[in-house]
Amino acid sequence: xxxLRPAPKxxxxxxxxxxxxxxxxxxxxxxxxxxxxxxVLHRITGVGIFxxxxxxxxxTALVRVSPQAYDGVxxxxxxxxxxxxxxxxxxxxxxxxxxxxxxxxxDFWSFGTKHQRGMFWAVIIAWLVVMAGFAPRQLITIxxxxxx
Amino acid sequence: xxxxxxxxxxxxxxxxxxxxxxxxxxxxxxxxxxGAVLVVLIFGHLFVNLxxxxxxxxxxxxxxxxxxxxxxxxxxxxxxxxxxLIHGSNGMRTIVNDYVVHATANRFTKYALIAATxxxxxxxxxxxxxxxxxxxxxxxxxxxxxxxxxR
Ligand code: HEM
Ligand code: HEM
Numbered sequence: 001x002x003x004l005r006p007a008p009k010x011x012x013x014x015x016x017x018x019x020x021x022x023x024x025x026x027x028x029x030x031x032x033x034x035x036x037x038x039x040v041l042h043r044i045t046g047v048g049i050f051x052x053x054x055x056x057x058x059x060t061a062l063v064r065v066s067p068q069a070y071d072g073v074x075x076x077x078x079x080x081x082x083x084x085x086x087x088x089x090x091x092x093x094x095x096x097x098x099x100x101x102x103x104x105x106x107d108f109w110s111f112g113t114k115h116q117r118g119m120f121w122a123v124i125i126a127w128l129v130v131m132a133g134f135a136p137r138q139l140i141t142i143x144x145x146x147x148x
Numbered sequence: 149x150x151x152x153x154x155x156x157x158x159x160x161x162x163x164x165x166x167x168x169x170x171x172x173x174x175x176x177x178x179x180x181x182x183g184a185v186l187v188v189l190i191f192g193h194l195f196v197n198l199x200x201x202x203x204x205x206x207x208x209x210x211x212x213x214x215x216x217x218x219x220x221x222x223x224x225x226x227x228x229x230x231x232x233l234i235h236g237s238n239g240m241r242t243i244v245n246d247y248v249v250h251a252t253a254n255r256f257t258k259y260a261l262i263a264a265t266x267x268x269x270x271x272x273x274x275x276x277x278x279x280x281x282x283x284x285x286x287x288x289x290x291x292x293x294x295x296x297x298x299r
Contacts, residue, residue, distance in 0.1 A: 046243075047243065053233060054268065064274075067286040067290035068286070090194060093190060100187070137198075138198065138204070141204055
């Protein structure tokens with residue numbers, strides 16, 4: 001993992017009002033802030049999507065076994081629990097996608113580096129907007145599946 | 149800022165000054181290039197499969213037969229498969245290097261990763277390019293309507 005030297009004790013300055021150095025020894029400008037949480041979320045979502053993709057390629061491969069084999073497995077997915085799972089998967093991939101673009105902007109653009117914190121919140125807002133569009137659409141599907 | 153940070157993972161991997169091809173550098177570039185393309189491909193995939201029509205519940209064999217009747221979706225899915233799976237397993241390699249400290253365990257975890265990736269790339273590509281919309285073993289209720297005309 002990335003090792004960070006603890007922040008040196010400095011007298012409070014007026015030059016960086018947003019970066020008030022923590023009093024506890026464990027604190028750094030990274031740990032516990034947007035930079036760390038975006039990394040944690042990016043890593044967790046990346047692993048989740050990876051394992052989904054392994055299964056996804058195998059279940060799609062059933063179309064080469066027989067139409068019945070594929071439709072049989074897909075029928076198992078058509079229930080409210082899987083509907084929520086699909087919603088969670090989309091939530092994870094939309095975050096990973098937007099935060100991935102943020103990482104790319106940080107790496108290639110000086111503006112991105114300077115504003116990585118602000119861009120984290122932009123990622124959250126863009127994520128909320130997309131999910132506000134998708135969640136109702138998926139919830140309609142889920143509600144229709146409840147046995148009547 | 150007076151806070152100094154060590155360069156991440158500095159001097160852990162051997163560097164080869166004489167070598168032209170730097171694997172880590174091209175891996176790094178690949179993550180970014182594939183990521184940018186994947187945003188478009190994955191959002192398109194999810195939009196067509198989960199938002200349009202009846203949403204995710206429209207998916208069945210006949211739905212896929214309809215898509216793969218158009219070579220556009222065959223090329224699209226092939227690109228999606230290769231870009232996403234290699235991006236994902238290269239990302240997993242980074243994570244394995246971070247957490248699997250034992251040298252032998254590290255090596256074998258990565259062998260497993262490569263094996264799974266190669267196997268699924270071959271399987272997935274074969275599935276797309278040998279897809280048969282009206283296979284002989286298909287029951288009429290599962291087949292797309294256009295198979296009636298073919299049989
Ligand atoms: C939607 C478009 C995507 C974008 C824009 C994107 C972008 C990125 C970027 C920029 C990185 C950082 C690489 C680095 O730190 O050097 C990354 C890491 C990663 N991505 Fe993606 N990615 C996308 C889709 C995917 C998919 C589909 C998967 C899974 C199959 C995936 C799995 C991972 C994993 C496992 C990592 C490693 C995370 C870590 O080291 O903490 N990503 N992604
Ligand atoms: C709940 C979300 C998802 C659903 C319902 C879904 C559905 C499908 C369906 C019906 C197919 C068959 C062919 C087609 O429609 O193009 C397919 C293929 C495929 N999907 Fe998805 N998909 C989802 C998410 C994803 C994600 C997040 C990825 C990428 C990380 C992905 C990657 C692929 C690939 C690579 C193929 C081709 C598989 C092959 O080679 O046989 N899918 N998906």
